[in-house]
Amino acid sequence: MGKLAKWLRMMGYDALFFEGSSDSHMIATALAENRVILTRDTQIMRRRVVTSGRLRAILIQSDEPEQQMRQVMDTLKLDCQFQPFSICLECNQPLLERSKEEVKDLVPPYVFQTQSQYMECPACHRIYWRGTHWQAMTRKLEHLVKG
Ligand SMILES: [Zn+2]
Secondary structure (H helix, E strand, O other): OHHHHHHHHHHOOOOOOOOOOOHHHHHHHHHHOOOOEEEOOHHHHOOHHHHOOOOOEEEOOOOOHHHHHHHHHHHHOOOOOOOOOOEOOOOOOEOEEEOOHHHOOOOOHHHHHHOOOEEEOOOOOOEEEOOHHHHHHHHHHHHHHHO
């Protein structure tokens, strides 16, 4: 499910990942922030807050991240071109635009020479650019949607 959260962020969707925290904490957060719960846990689906329709939850069928992604995109009608490149994949924070000069000493020289658009996470200060890894992930997503 951690991988699923990263893919959602890659498309620009605000996605929190709960690991090891209590179900009630997750449910309270989802209710307070009007979130949809994606879970592999059938217990959560049986909770009154879910069966009554107060909280929307989707039971993820597969263990396979690509299958999970397809299910979520189909069910929630997500758009893989939503707002790519706008949320930190690690901390779910909206990225801020940075000029080439601002990142000069923060990225490898070959990246600086070849890339012109940069984004920075205000929380972890990771710098993002549309490099080959990014392109590979985008292609994989598009393939998933069409396939
Ligand atoms: Zn970050």
